Amino acid sequence: MGKIEWAMWANEQALASGLILLTGGIVGVAGQFAGWQFAAYGVAAGVFVCLLEYPRGRRAKGTSVERTGQYCLTVCVKAFGPITRNYYVRAFLHAALCVPGGFMLATVLGCVCLGIASLIYLLAAIRGEQWLPILPKTETREKPRESIKEPPQNPPPRPPADLRRKRLEDVEGAAYVNPIPVTGSED
Amino acid sequence: MAVSWRSWTANEGAKHIVLWLSANTVLFWKTFTLYCYGPQYYYLYKMLGLGLCLSRASAAVLNLNCCLVLLPMCRAVLAILRGSQKVNPWGVRRRAPKCVGTFVKTIFLCVCIPVVHVSAHLANVYSFSLLYSEEFPSLNIARHKGEVSWCVCFAVPGVTGVLLVFILFLMFTASSHGIRVCSYEIFWYTHNLFVVFYMVLLVHVAGGALKYQTNVEDHPPGCLGSNWTGGSDNVCRAEPHFQAHFPQTWLWVSGPLCLYCAERLYRYVRSCGRVTVESVVKHPCGVVEVRMLKSGFTARPGQYIVLNCPSVSSFECHPFTLTTCPTGTEATFGIHMRVLGDWTERFVELLLSEDSAETETLPVVQRRTYPKFYVDGPFGSSSEDVFNYEVSLCVAGGIGVTPFAGVLRALMGDWQHYKLRRLYFVWVCRELGSFYWFADLLCGLHQKLWQENRPDYLNIQLYLSKTEALQVCVGRQYQALSARLQVGRPRWPELLDDIGKSNKDKRVGVFCCGPKGISKALHQLCNSGRSCGTTFEYNKESFG
Numbered sequence: 001m002g003k004i005e006w007a008m009w010a011n012e013q014a015l016a017s018g019l020i021l022l023t024g025g026i027v028g029v030a031g032q033f034a035g036w037q038f039a040a041y042g043v044a045a046g047v048f049v050c051l052l053e054y055p056r057g058r059r060a061k062g063t064s065v066e067r068t069g070q071y072c073l074t075v076c077v078k079a080f081g082p083i084t085r086n087y088y089v090r091a092f093l094h095a096a097l098c099v100p101g102g103f104m105l106a107t108v109l110g111c112v113c114l115g116i117a118s119l120i121y122l123l124a125a126i127r128g129e130q131w132l133p134i135l136p137k138t139e140t141r142e143k144p145r146e147s148i149k150e151p152p153q154n155p156p157p158r159p160p161a162d163l164r165r166k167r168l169e170d171v172e173g174a175a176y177v178n179p180i181p182v183t184g185s186e187d
Numbered sequence: 188m189a190v191s192w193r194s195w196t197a198n199e200g201a202k203h204i205v206l207w208l209s210a211n212t213v214l215f216w217k218t219f220t221l222y223c224y225g226p227q228y229y230y231l232y233k234m235l236g237l238g239l240c241l242s243r244a245s246a247a248v249l250n251l252n253c254c255l256v257l258l259p260m261c262r263a264v265l266a267i268l269r270g271s272q273k274v275n276p277w278g279v280r281r282r283a284p285k286c287v288g289t290f291v292k293t294i295f296l297c298v299c300i301p302v303v304h305v306s307a308h309l310a311n312v313y314s315f316s317l318l319y320s321e322e323f324p325s326l327n328i329a330r331h332k333g334e335v336s337w338c339v340c341f342a343v344p345g346v347t348g349v350l351l352v353f354i355l356f357l358m359f360t361a362s363s364h365g366i367r368v369c370s371y372e373i374f375w376y377t378h379n380l381f382v383v384f385y386m387v388l389l390v391h392v393a394g395g396a397l398k399y400q401t402n403v404e405d406h407p408p409g410c411l412g413s414n415w416t417g418g419s420d421n422v423c424r425a426e427p428h429f430q431a432h433f434p435q436t437w438l439w440v441s442g443p444l445c446l447y448c449a450e451r452l453y454r455y456v457r458s459c460g461r462v463t464v465e466s467v468v469k470h471p472c473g474v475v476e477v478r479m480l481k482s483g484f485t486a487r488p489g490q491y492i493v494l495n496c497p498s499v500s501s502f503e504c505h506p507f508t509l510t511t512c513p514t515g516t517e518a519t520f521g522i523h524m525r526v527l528g529d530w531t532e533r534f535v536e537l538l539l540s541e542d543s544a545e546t547e548t549l550p551v552v553q554r555r556t557y558p559k560f561y562v563d564g565p566f567g568s569s570s571e572d573v574f575n576y577e578v579s580l581c582v583a584g585g586i587g588v589t590p591f592a593g594v595l596r597a598l599m600g601d602w603q604h605y606k607l608r609r610l611y612f613v614w615v616c617r618e619l620g621s622f623y624w625f626a627d628l629l630c631g632l633h634q635k636l637w638q639e640n641r642p643d644y645l646n647i648q649l650y651l652s653k654t655e656a657l658q659v660c661v662g663r664q665y666q667a668l669s670a671r672l673q674v675g676r677p678r679w680p681e682l683l684d685d686i687g688k689s690n691k692d693k694r695v696g697v698f699c700c701g702p703k704g705i706s707k708a709l710h711q712l713c714n715s716g717r718s719c720g721t722t723f724e725y726n727k728e729s730f731g
Contacts, residue, residue, distance in 0.1 A: 009361055016356060016360050027309055033313045105309060113353070116353075
């Protein structure tokens with residue numbers, strides 16, 4: 001039902017994968033297990049993926065919910081232009097990054113999860129989605145129009161209250177003509 | 188603002204979260220120390236070290252939370268619990284059915300604790316390989332010393348463990364707020380993987396990788412060692428014998444799982460009943476009222492139903508609060524549905540589509556073919572508790588008025604036999620047309636109470652929050668409402684102060700169904716101390 005934005009899910013997955021890769025890498029390095037160099041790589045790759053995926057993209061339709069404090073990273077990611085905008089690049093980048101993680105047990109979970117995220121990004125890219133930054137809208141202040149620069153000089157033209165009271169039995173007689181012509185606002 | 192202790196304890200104190208956190212902490216600590224110091228784990232601990240204790244302690248916490256996580260989702264059971272007047276220790280009836288909140292807190296641990304569990308088991312895999320025990324071969328999983336960790340992992344617990352993490356990863360990433368708002372279908376379909384999760388979990392714990400020593404009396408742990416200080420008469424009488432545990436998780440999880448499955452089966456059978464649409468009425472601001480009939484359907488005011496329409500979507504189910512409940516005389520029940528999103532758009536399209544008749548018959552009778560749909564429910568919500576206070580404040584935002592509409596209709600029927608003595612009804616809308624949804628009901632109830640000499644029973648305050656392009660023009664028959672209509676947002680502190688002054692030393696139930704901003708502000712105000720000794724008990728409405 002409806003158009004699904006796959007890139008949003010891929011983004012959540014890639015961020016979670018980055019964290020899993022980072023955690024696995026820390027465990028591998030701390031335990032000094034065999035192949036701990038791959039774990040060190042996992043730490044670096046995990047941090048990189050987290051930084052890249054932290055700024056959420058703008059939704060094509062509807063309101064976008066940004067993550068806390070993502071503005072700085074949005075500006076950085078936006079600076080790379082088409083490289084970060086295009087989801088094909090992200091899909092292949094994540095696929096390439098996840099491969100070395102598969103050589104060590106501690107990072108294999110991160111590798112699998114990042115691989116899945118890469119596939120979802122590929123799907124998003126095939127459907128033509130792209131990453132657009134969420135930037136605060138600059139509010140344009142309208143120049144105040146001529147008519148409201150000065151306060152009104154005269155009270156509104158009104159006949160007395162008893163004349164204004166609506167008389168249903170005599171609608172014709174209740175109508176009155178304003179002594180001063182009243183113009184409606186033309187906006 | 189200062190938090191009043193009395194108000195805080197009424198709202199938050201003795202909450203289930205304190206119990207739950209304590210249970211988790213105690214369980215973690217007990218299991219940790221058992222594996223660290225228990226004699227039956229002496230040899231295993233020597234091999235695996237801290238990884239053993241951490242992995243088992245986190246597994247115990249996971250057992251508890253995988254068991255608890257199913258309980259808030261047993262909505263029919265909770266609805267029955269809520270309806271029972273006898274069950275209410277520590278306000279359980281008020282606190283228990285906070286389905287989504289309880290569920291999310293439990294899930295928080297179900298997601299964080301596996302990180303500890305998996306990390307500890309990763310360390311265990313390496314320890315099994317590097318510290319292969321030649322002395323006690325039955326204790327090992329690895330086939331020889333230095334076996335590649337991959338191969339150690341290919342045992343049943345390893346493969347199922349990876350699968351569990353993978354499923355949890357898919358479910359967790361699809362359940363963030365952004366995804367639920369953007370593509371609810373992804374969230375819904377991935378969340379149904381919980382069935383696979385539980386099945387794999389039951390297999391995961393049957394692996395039997397970690398063993399305990401069964402004959403501690405005959406072979407005191409460490410008696411073979413050169414630094415044995417047990418005395419000369421304490422000689423090892425036998426070789427240590429190791430055995431895998433009985434999977435405790437089966438005991439933890441089977442009860443709630445059976446309850447949940449029974450409930451789903453009951454709900455499925457209950458929802459199979461035929462639903463007849465009596466009428467479909469279009470209201471302003473994109474709201475459609477649907478009145479239906481279903482044999483044997485009963486509900487209390489404030490409850491909600493879940494609709495499933497196969498013509499729109501086979502698997503999607505959407506909750507709607509009942510605005511009209513079946514009574515003794517009238518079996519019809521109804522909902523007000525706001526068209527927002529593709530499911531409701533399509534459903535309303537099908538409901539309102541004309542039947543294309545090829546021939547006109549006299550008298551012209553419009554035969555409408557309504558789409559077939561299923562109604563599951565009713566399920567309880569906190570709005571049912573409005574009648575359990577002497578004074579209640581109901582705050583509604585826009586279409587959030589629907590739970591209270593059911594309450595007002597019930598009062599229209601017979602207000603005298605409820606415990607409720609005074610109701611403050613605050614309704615905030617963006618557009619004037621929204622008030623017309625229940626203008627007749629409000630005016631009717633107001634009129635009835637005036638005529639029965641209880642003018643102070645119902646206090647209506649309507650607020651129009653959108654102040655641009657105003658044209659406040661309400662029909663003459665709604666004089667009572669137009670007199671109570673204010674432009675702008677309500678000022679909550681002043682409102683609560685007014686209520687407090689008029690109801691000194693009383694317990695006021697506060698019910699909110701609307702935007703997060705309003706409910707958060709009200710919740711904070713309820714916790715802070717108001718004057719006049721009035722306690723405001725906050726009950727948030729949420730769809731589980």
